[in-house]
Amino acid sequence: MNVRLFSVAMALLLLPFALTSAFAQTGSSNIADAGKVPRTPEGKPDLQGIWETRNAASFDVGEIAEGHEIPYLPAALEKEQKGPRVDPIIHCMMPGVPRISYMPFPIQILQHPGVVIFMYEYLHDIRYVTTNSRPHLDGIDFAMGDSVGHWDGDTLVVDVTDFNDKTWLDSARHTHSDLLHVVERYTRVGPNTISYEATIEDPKTYSRPWKISMPLHRNTEPDFELRDQECTEGDNGRAIHPPYRERPEGDIFELVRPYPVTKVAK
Amino acid sequence: MRPFVWIAISLLTTAMAAFGQSTYTPARTADGQPSIEGSWQPRAGGAAYSVLPHAGGFFLGSESKTGIVEGGELPYQPWAAAEVQRLTEHMELDPTGHCHFEGIPHALYFGFEIIQTPKFIAFLHDNMHARRLVYLDGKPHPQGYSAWMGDSRGHWEGNTLVVDVADNNDKSVFDMAGHFHSDALHVVERFTLVDKDTMDYEATFDDSKVFTRPFKMKFQMKKSANPQEPFESDCFGGERDQEHIVNGLANLKDHYYSK
Numbered sequence: 378m379n380v381r382l383f384s385v386a387m388a389l390l391l392l393p394f395a396l397t398s399a400f401a402q403t404g405s406s407n408i409a410d411a412g413k414v415p416r417t418p419e420g421k422p423d424l425q426g427i428w429e430t431r432n433a434a435s436f437d438v439g440e441i442a443e444g445h446e447i448p449y450l451p452a453a454l455e456k457e458q459k460g461p462r463v464d465p466i467i468h469c470m471m472p473g474v475p476r477i478s479y480m481p482f483p484i485q486i487l488q489h490p491g492v493v494i495f496m497y498e499y500l501h502d503i504r505y506v507t508t509n510s511r512p513h514l515d516g517i518d519f520a521m522g523d524s525v526g527h528w529d530g531d532t533l534v535v536d537v538t539d540f541n542d543k544t545w546l547d548s549a550r551h552t553h554s555d556l557l558h559v560v561e562r563y564t565r566v567g568p569n570t571i572s573y574e575a576t577i578e579d580p581k582t583y584s585r586p587w588k589i590s591m592p593l594h595r596n597t598e599p600d601f602e603l604r605d606q607e608c609t610e611g612d613n614g615r616a617i618h619p620p621y622r623e624r625p626e627g628d629i630f631e632l633v634r635p636y637p638v639t640k641v642a643k
Numbered sequence: 644m645r646p647f648v649w650i651a652i653s654l655l656t657t658a659m660a661a662f663g664q665s666t667y668t669p670a671r672t673a674d675g676q677p678s679i680e681g682s683w684q685p686r687a688g689g690a691a692y693s694v695l696p697h698a699g700g701f702f703l704g705s706e707s708k709t710g711i712v713e714g715g716e717l718p719y720q721p722w723a724a725a726e727v728q729r730l731t732e733h734m735e736l737d738p739t740g741h742c743h744f745e746g747i748p749h750a751l752y753f754g755f756e757i758i759q760t761p762k763f764i765a766f767l768h769d770n771m772h773a774r775r776l777v778y779l780d781g782k783p784h785p786q787g788y789s790a791w792m793g794d795s796r797g798h799w800e801g802n803t804l805v806v807d808v809a810d811n812n813d814k815s816v817f818d819m820a821g822h823f824h825s826d827a828l829h830v831v832e833r834f835t836l837v838d839k840d841t842m843d844y845e846a847t848f849d850d851s852k853v854f855t856r857p858f859k860m861k862f863q864m865k866k867s868a869n870p871q872e873p874f875e876s877d878c879f880g881g882e883r884d885q886e887h888i889v890n891g892l893a894n895l896k897d898h899y900y901s902k
Contacts, residue, residue: 418673469742471877487765489758494767496774501744503772505873519875603776605790607744621788 469608471520473544554581569595682870693820730821742878744791746815825852
């Protein structure tokens with residue numbers, strides 16, 4: 378057996394393992410190169426830097442949903458179809474979680490002992506996530522929910538609840554109730570990639586928990602800095618297209634898919 | 644009697660001269676910066692209501708006989724003084740009432756947390772979920788940028804953090820009492836620890852479009868012994884009754900704005 382044939386045979390033989398481990402990497406804390414993950418002085422994986430998504434999920438979350446399906450309860454779907462048609466972010470409301478994570482704006486992560494701070498360019502939002510697994514607050518609602526974190530191996534897990542029912546998951550009118558419970562998982566899977574997964578649960582709206590996943594890409598542009606994006610009521614569209622960033626080629630609204638691309642699970 | 648007065652005056656002068664020139668040696672961060680990390684509560688004496696001397700009140704908190712402006716007055720150009728007068732009569736125009744970023748120094752009148760990194764110092768404000776990153780890399784202010792909180796570049800002079808703030812827009816204001824500035828505003832702030840729990844804040848404001856000369860604001864901040872985790876603070880505009888709501892307050896302006 379010559380060397381070339383041997384390597385092809387070995388490659389074929391190892392393919393299933395390679396595939397399994399590749400799949401296992403997504404969202405798993407046992408990533409193959411765990412030893413290479415840069416760490417903070419505290420010994421936690423270093424998630425710091427400026428990150429961005431490259432998808433249009435803020436227009437339709439179905440794009441990153443598992444099976445492109447949202448398992449609506451029939452009553453919730455009907456309520457949603459009869460509900461308001463104006464995306465609350467047009468009125469400068471905070472976009473909520475997980476929507477803030479896939480808004481088309483950069484995210485800067487800052488780590489400090491016992492806390493991970495997410496600084497979003499969009500609406501200059503901040504999420505201050507303590508990693509002490511404290512209990513959730515009781516009897517209070519937030520647009521962005523109450524975020525509590527902990528480290529599961531090398532994955533930052535953020536448990537978010539105490540939401541109000543006013544935010545939407547996207548502009549395509551995918552809504553939720555105040556029972557929304559989101560569990561986000563951030564795993565650094567490479568020098569320029571964080572794997573982001575979230576499980577979305579809401580017994581008033583969905584028939585089962587469902588998942589979204591996407592990569593967060595590091596912004597490697599030298600000297601890139603976050604700016605203060607502010608939304609002014611009545612300035613429709615400025616929130617989507619801030620004046621201080623170069624206008625992307627083409628029409629930004631072309632990003633809007635003919636919706637709904639999401640299949641509504643029966 | 645007289646010696647006591649002199650002693651009092653000399654003590655006061657010493658205290659004033661010493662402001663911002665502390666001999667206290669602060670702890671260091673891992674990368675060797677003086678550490679000003681922590682959760683800070685300003686003692687700005689109701690400056691959010693007015694940076695000048697003002698009476699107290701139900702909405703306003705404590706009165707302030709001194710205000711935070713050095714000398715107790717703002718050197719407005721005549722047209723600008725007239726504009727301040729107009730703004731006090733139209734409190735519905737106050738941008739904070741429309742849920743905007745406060746700007747500098749307005750954001751510092753409320754509690755905030757400081758986190759230091761080798762490349763920047765993050766100011767995380769409770770109010771309006773404002774944040775400010777003060778970059779320490781010595782780069783110039785970006786061109787063609789204008790923002791509510793401006794653009795902040797900092798450096799250390801001994802144990803004092805000096806922050807140069809430019810790229811301010813002309814929409815943020817100093818307080819609710821109509822004190823405004825233009826987009827030519829340039830601020831140089833100095834943060835100096837005087838002991839482990841006290842920080843002096845002194846800022847010089849220069850805005851040739853609105854004022855006749857630069858002026859200073861000064862106040863102190865105290866470190867929280869038991870800092871609370873900051874929670875969401877949000878506010879969004881569109882209150883169509885703004886004018887009617889604040890008119891109730893505006894009717895009381897003669898009382899509240901009295902010097």
